Amino acid sequence: MSFILHGVGVAGGIAIGHARLAAPAALEVAHYVIPKNQVDQEILRLNGAFAMVRKELETLQASATDGPTFAEFSAFLDLHHMILDDPMLAEAASHCIAQTHCNAEWAITKQMEQLLAQFEAIDDAYLRERKADVTQVVKRVLKALLGHSGNVPSPIKHTGDSILVAHDLSPADMMQYKQHQFVAFLTDLGSSTSHTAIVARSLNIPSIVALHHARQLIFENDRLIVDGSQNVVIVNPDKHVLSEYRLRQSQLGLARRKLQRIKTVVAMTLDGTPIELYANIELPEDLEQVKESGATGIGLFRSEFLFLNRDNLPDEEEQFEAYRIVAVKMRGLPVTIRTFDLGADKNIKNAKRVAVNPALGLRAIRLCLAEPQLFHTQLRAILRASHFGQVRILIPMLSSVSEIDQTLRLIEYAKQSLRDEKAAFDEKIQVGGMIEIPAAALCVDMFMRKLNFLSIGTNDLIQYTLAIDRVDDAVAHLYDPLHPAVLWLVSRIIQSANRANVPVAICGEMAGDIQFTRLLLGFGLQQFSMYPAQLLTVKREILKSHLPDITPWVHKILKAESPEKIYGLLMKLNDKVL
Ligand code: PEP
Ligand code: MG
Secondary structure (H helix, E strand, O other): OOEEEEOEEEEOOEEEEEEEEEOOOOOOOOOOEOOHHHHHHHHHHHHHHHHHHHHHHHHHHHHOOOOOOHHHHHHHHHHHHHHHHOOOOHHHHHHHHHHHOEOHHHHHHHHHHHHHHHHHHOOOHHHHHOHHHHHHHHHHHHHHHHHOOOOOOOOOOOOOOEEEEEOOOOHHHHHHHHHHOOOEEEEOOOOOOOHHHHHHHHOOOOEEEOOOOHHHHOOOOOEEEEEOOOOEEEEOOOHHHHHHHHHHHHHHHHHHHHHHHHOOOOOEOOOOOEOEEEEEEOOHHHHHHHHHHOOOOEEEEEHHHHHOOOOOOOOHHHHHHHHHHHHHHOOOOEEEEEOOOOEOOEOOOOOOOOOOOHHHOOOOHHHHHHOHHHHHHHHHHHHHHHHHOEEEEEEOOOOOHHHHHHHHHHHHHHHHHHHHOOOOOOOOOEEEEEEOOHHHHHOHHHHHOOOOEEEEOHHHHHHHHHOOOOOOHHHHHHOOOOOHHHHHHHHHHHHHHHHOOOOEEEOOHHHHOHHHHHHHHHHOOOEEEEOHHHHHHHHHHHHOOOHHHHHHHHHHHHHOOOHHHHHHHHHHHHHOOO
16 A cells, blocks of 8 residues: 655655664564464464573573672562563563564564653653663563574565664664665654754765654555655555656756766855855765765764764774874865764763753763863874864863863863873864854853854754754754744854854754755855755855845844744745845
8 A cells, every 4th residue: 555654854865765674772673464364373472482581581590609799680680580571561562463463573672662662751760771671681582583483584684775764763873774775764753953863864865754653654675765855755656656756866866966067166155255165974984975075174073973882982092093084084174073972862882871851961061071081082082183184173062161161271181191292283273162052152252262163053052042852853843943043143153253253154954954055144154064965055055146135135034023934035035046
């Protein structure tokens, strides 16, 4: 049966392929329908797996010897027994098989998700931490199921046209999937400025989030069309729709190739104002795309991605090498390394703290200052890399001048440690701050006296100005870059920086969205940093824009009271041939 799902597109373009269903916590299991007459057998298979794991745990318990860790180990096994016996897991999974005729692996994984969601809602950090135990128990059951069944399909194979369908993906999951070469990503949850969406965008493949029921409604191997620009997924399209989309797909490919013609053209408005177009990257591997985009520098290297998906932390040498490679490959063009912005939705494995409101918690520079040794290691690595190119340091999530003072002191301390070792680094390395908290926007004049450059993080600035959690799709419709408060803050930061002659860029997603290009030019912005795949489209818009004609529109927009009015004016500004 063919049907359409609507969501929020995070990257444009069209992908055509087959569904690969993913479970969270990297438990990739197949989803298939059991013939009616084999449902009882499937439930028996599930019960058999539970019995096998129970036995395993008993054997472990019997083999445990008295010792200093005995009590702890025994308590751990008791807990796993309890989870195994929880009716929410075994009974509910059997019920799910009976009701929906799904396979046992799928049923148990679904129940796991529901249990995890319940744990998440518990207002007790200890109990919330027990999520890992639930996952471990389910992994044992899955192992038992997969190891003892003749009719279980082999693990998911990633063919050249796989489209990953997941309930939710963390930024760390996305980084793992980066190597898999999916042609599109679909998720039930998420919003367009979540870090998951940002990574998807950097992969330059169409992706849609906030689909709500995609993973329930889409089956393994279903044929899918993903239209990232129209925000739709067409499931099992008929042959006419399929051929129409194949045609559109090849037209888009042609248009993209045409854009390559302006790769080496200098970005400049019609009236001769030069504009810098920088790229955002997560890892040195992204440089390939940066080269193709013709970017004149790296405006944002989200260094925290070096810290994800691993059991240990990257040491100074490893970080130095990553930063050095980028500096060398950019051949003297600016490379802006943001010190790690961990916390909120990007956490290292086994992070000790579970914040109640992670976006408002110990994140970014707050975490750096709370963990000075970790920060010192990174600062030394960045400073050493500065000897190999034009490296700049960018501090995320500043909210007060005292944080700048403390950070500058720690940078000086790291510099001194290198001087003592006679290690080479750029003594005049530029230090900039991200303006992404309203307090920073309002105090920007004070901040500028201490910093060499600014970068506006509109993703967080919007989140914190409007009090909208950027990863929560329940409030995603309220996340509005055109809210008068947001525009007022952004225009004011740019004007203040221009007046003080302090370079200012935008590195949030607004910089890569062409509906805002003219507006931002009108605010006086001359540095844009974005995911590389979007850079030439923005450049084309800049080449067609004439600043003196834009300015009166921008004044009108800044006076408008409602986002609707602003949107209307913006559409007119964008439609105009200037
Ligand atoms: C931002 O907040 O706009 C930004 C660029 O930083 P991040 O998206 O990584 O939080
Ligand atoms: Mg940010």
